[in-house]
Amino acid sequence: MPVARQPRRTAVVTSHIWPSGGRHLWPSGETSPVQSHPRGHLVYAASGVLAVHGERGTSIVPANRGAWTPAGFTHYHRAHGDTDMRIVFLAPALARLMPDHPAVFQTSSLAREVLLELTGPRNYDGSAPDRGRAARARLLRVLVDELRDAHEQPLHLPTxxxxxxxxxxxxxxxxxxxxxxxxxxxxxxxxxxxxxxxxxxxxxxxxxxxxxxxxxxxxxxxxxxxxxxxxxxxxxxxxxxxxxxxxxxxxxxxxxxxxxxxxxxxx
CATH class of the missing domain: 1.10.10.60 (Homeodomain-like)
Structure with missing residues (x-):
């Protein structure tokens, strides 16, 4: 028997994207275009549930997990519940420290705060001074170190x-x-x-x-x-x-x- 769905809530689609990351506020059911990126990236749902559909399966990203997609992997996102999606792109030097396949990680309290800071309003214009860029580089390294210490989570449904x-x-x-x-x-x-x-x-x-x-x-x-x-x-x-x-x-x-x-x- 099909599962009954709740009435879809309305929310404004809002996006702030810059070269190193971004933020999407999506209503429940919103789906991104099929895409791939030249750099690997992390996505995190500050609220809601995000599904990352890729060529090798689907990664489920509830609000205490982060999903990694390596460079060049074709994928699209779908929001379940009104979803605040954060995205952080990694330079090749850091991406090499991450898995060569899509993966889901539990986000520690520290990783969560770093993700929120890296995708916060002060980054929207992408014109941070040198000191700001240096701080961002340190935060990115902390984030990668935190994820490398975390175990991959069984929230990837292979196709x-x-x-x-x-x-x-x-x-x-x-x-x-x-x-x-x-x-x-x-x-x-x-x-x-x-x-x-x-x-x-x-x-x-x-x-x-x-x-x-x-x-x-x-x-x-x-x-x-x-x-x-x-x-x-x-x-x-x-x-x-x-x-x-x-x-x-x-x-x-x-x-x-x-x-x-x-x-x-x-x-």
Whole structure:
């Protein structure tokens, strides 16, 4: 059964972009054009939930995570809930210290403050004096050091290459509450559970349970950003009771759905 969506809230689209970064204020549902950049960049959702759709999958960026996209990777952004997106471009010397693939990192309190400072109003005109540019360079190095010390988070949904896995992915995405086993899903598309398990391990490096949990957490983040409560979100995403959902959500995101929805991420 399709998940009911909350009425779309209205918000003014506002952008401030300069060579080293920028800020977008997007209403829920807003989508950027497909694009790629000559420099790698970090995006951070100061509020709302951001999805970064790329050629290798989708990175989910709730308000306590940052997403890294290397130079040259084709991607687009989508806002879930009214979203305050910050973006910071890295020079090649710093980008080389980051992963060579899209990744999501938990943002420490320090990393958050650095990101907000680097994308704050004083940077809008891009004409900072030499002292300001030196301070910015130091902040960028602090940010990269903080992210390198953080573990990559399991919030990247890889895109399967095999047509059979793609078919299963569509079913999981369209009906996240469906509790069909891998064998049952396989019968719908004409593939055995053994074959699908092997493909999951070889292509995505995870089990079916891990994959489905990631898909469900993604949908849960979207529903919470759109204003749905914990009980509705739990049932809409396939958990039989809210306590199981809260435990799974907290394990992946690092805070409870209630605290996340109210904006208290413990940062």
């Amino acid at each position: 399967p290459r095999d047509d059979r896995l793609r078919a299963v992915a569509r079913m999981l995405s369209e009906t996240p509450a469906d509790n069909a086993t891998l064998a049952e899903l396989g019968r719908r598309i004409g593939a055995s559970s053994r074959t699908l398990s092997r493909l999951l391990r070889n292509e995505l490096g995870m089990t079916f349970y891990e994959w489905r949990t990631q898909v469900r957490i993604y949908h849960a983040l979207v529903l919470l950003a759109e204003g749905h409560d914990t009980i509705h979100t739990a049932h809409a995403c396939g958990w039989a009771n809210p306590s199981g959902f809260i435990a799974a959500f907290t394990t992946v995101i690092g805070t409870t759905p209630g605290r996340y929805r109210s904006g208290r991420q413990g940062l």
